[in-house]
Amino acid sequence: xxxxxxxxxxxxxxxxxxxxxxxxxxxxxxxxxxxxxxxxxxxxxxxxxxxxxxxxxxxxxxxxxxxxxxxxxxxxxxxxxxxxxxxxxxxxxxxxxxxxxxxxxxxxxxxxxxxxxxxxxxxxxxxxxxxxxxxxxxxxxxxxxxxxxxxxxxxxxxxxxxxxxxxxxxxxxxxxxxxxxxxxxxxxxxxxxxxxxxxxxxxxxxxxxxxxxxxxxxxxxxxxxxxxxxxxxxxxxxxxxxxxxxxxxxxxxxxxxxxxxxxxxxxxxxxxxxxxxxxxxxxxxxxxxxxxxxxxxxxxxxxxxxxxxxxxxxxxxxxxxxxxxxxxxxxxxxxxxxxxx
Amino acid sequence: xxxxxxxxxxxxxxxxxxxxxxxxxxxxxxxxxxxxxxxxxxxxxxxxxxxxxxxxxxxxxxxxxxxxxxxxxxxxxxxxxxxxxxxxxxxxxxxxxxxxxxxxxxxxxxxxxxxxxxxxxxxxxxxxxxxxxxxxxxxxxxxxxxxxxxx
Numbered sequence: 010x011x012x013x014x015x016x017x018x019x020x021x022x023x024x025x026x027x028x029x030x031x032x033x034x035x036x037x038x039x040x041x042x043x044x045x046x047x048x049x050x051x052x053x054x055x056x057x058x059x060x061x062x063x064x065x066x067x068x069x070x071x072x073x074x075x076x077x078x079x080x081x082x083x084x085x086x087x088x089x090x091x092x093x094x095x096x097x098x099x100x101x102x103x104x105x106x107x108x109x110x111x112x113x114x115x116x117x118x119x120x121x122x123x124x125x126x127x128x129x130x131x132x133x134x135x136x137x138x139x140x141x142x143x144x145x146x147x148x149x150x151x152x153x154x155x156x157x158x159x160x161x162x163x164x165x166x167x168x169x170x171x172x173x174x175x176x177x178x179x180x181x182x183x184x185x186x187x188x189x190x191x192x193x194x195x196x197x198x199x200x201x202x203x204x205x206x207x208x209x210x211x212x213x214x215x216x217x218x219x220x221x222x223x224x225x226x227x228x229x230x231x232x233x234x235x236x237x238x239x240x241x242x243x244x245x246x247x248x249x250x251x252x253x254x255x256x257x258x259x260x261x262x263x264x265x266x267x268x269x270x271x272x273x274x275x276x277x278x279x280x281x282x283x284x285x286x287x288x289x290x291x292x293x294x295x296x297x298x299x300x301x302x303x304x305x306x307x308x309x310x311x312x313x314x315x316x317x318x319x320x321x322x323x324x325x326x327x328x329x330x331x332x333x334x335x336x337x338x339x340x341x342x343x344x345x346x347x348x349x350x
Numbered sequence: 351x352x353x354x355x356x357x358x359x360x361x362x363x364x365x366x367x368x369x370x371x372x373x374x375x376x377x378x379x380x381x382x383x384x385x386x387x388x389x390x391x392x393x394x395x396x397x398x399x400x401x402x403x404x405x406x407x408x409x410x411x412x413x414x415x416x417x418x419x420x421x422x423x424x425x426x427x428x429x430x431x432x433x434x435x436x437x438x439x440x441x442x443x444x445x446x447x448x449x450x451x452x453x454x455x456x457x458x459x460x461x462x463x464x465x466x467x468x469x470x471x472x473x474x475x476x477x478x479x480x481x482x483x484x485x486x487x488x489x490x491x492x493x494x495x496x497x498x499x500x501x
Contacts, residue, residue, distance in 0.1 A: 131445070132443070132445065135442060135443035135444070135445050135448075136412070136413045136441070136442045136443050137413075137442070139442045139443075139463075139465060140362055140364070140365065140442055141364075142465050143364065143365060143368065143442075143463055143464075143465050143470065144362075144364035144365070144368070146465045146466060146467055147364070147368040147371075147467040147470060148364070148368070149467075150466075150467035150468065151368075151371060151467070172467075175465060176465055176466055179465035186445075190445075190446075
């Protein structure tokens, strides 16, 4: 902390400033504070100082611009400085609390580099990884169309498997890209009626599966503060799952509602009476690409629940599940997002 | 009406073969010229006295060697000889930033190459059908094409 009088002279420094700037105390006190300002910013500093004296409300220095301090040896360091004023018998004194943010700056640089690398990676996955799959799928389809007889029954079966595998891998890549996009996407919070959204999705499922007999029980309204496209994805994944895992029942029941839990603002559940899962593996359920059923039993990529967890966590909530084999499953999520003032 | 050519700008030989096969199978018999990178495409389009007539449709991949798809698109739109030629981006990615950048630079459409061949074939044939048969090309472009062909 540095105390400066109305004329810009240093009145008082604490031990931390002595350490930070590398001056002995006696070389600082009585001198103009500009000696601590880097050369490039020094000329303009007295004017800023006078400006602050005219309206000395506590505030950070620099209006968001990057600041730096100058050490005795002439070197500089990135700094964060907050200003305030105190009235004394000798007039108004301005105190500046100076913090060296070198380490934070480094961490931020590292983080930005990591994000750039991730974006390059995502770009490459989106552009390059699908191309060989298209060739696999496309030429296998060509083989089936043009050489059907020559392939024979076994050959046709093998070709079908290659085609299906390339399509499955394409779905996995899309899932990977979706997860990566979700973790970076900007959020816009609005009041959303989750009950209305769930009803809409249930209607679509019913229309798309006229051969199924499924009852939906949906609580309405359920108001929550959420990013609309993201929360729709959560409801879509959970209801799709419930729909998929009840496919072997002719008395399927899917419920969506709320239940009071702890101090959560909203806690919702999606319950079904479908195939359920072995509770021994409940901890793995939300992991990316994790599946508890074989593709032969129920198709899928293992991205749905991972996306659900990612989105819910971005809404300051959490997810968990209950279930047993053959006795259905219940998926819970809480939402605690608040409007940022 | 004179049938118009398609210019396919595609560096991947597999995608090239699949696209050509899809067009053939869907009875789109317009002549297809293939450029294998952005530089070759620009050379084909802008070389004076080239015997390749201006195409009625350009199918453009984004990730190309030498000059990438977006740069090709920018140069096509900046030149009055090619500014109105329909360009459909036909690429692997459906990243938001690729789609936005394509439209911002004047693409007429954006189609992601599907992995399922049946869908891929349908996408390619729908594109040819729409842009070469149903869509009315800009009169300036037709005028220019005639001028260029019969000076």
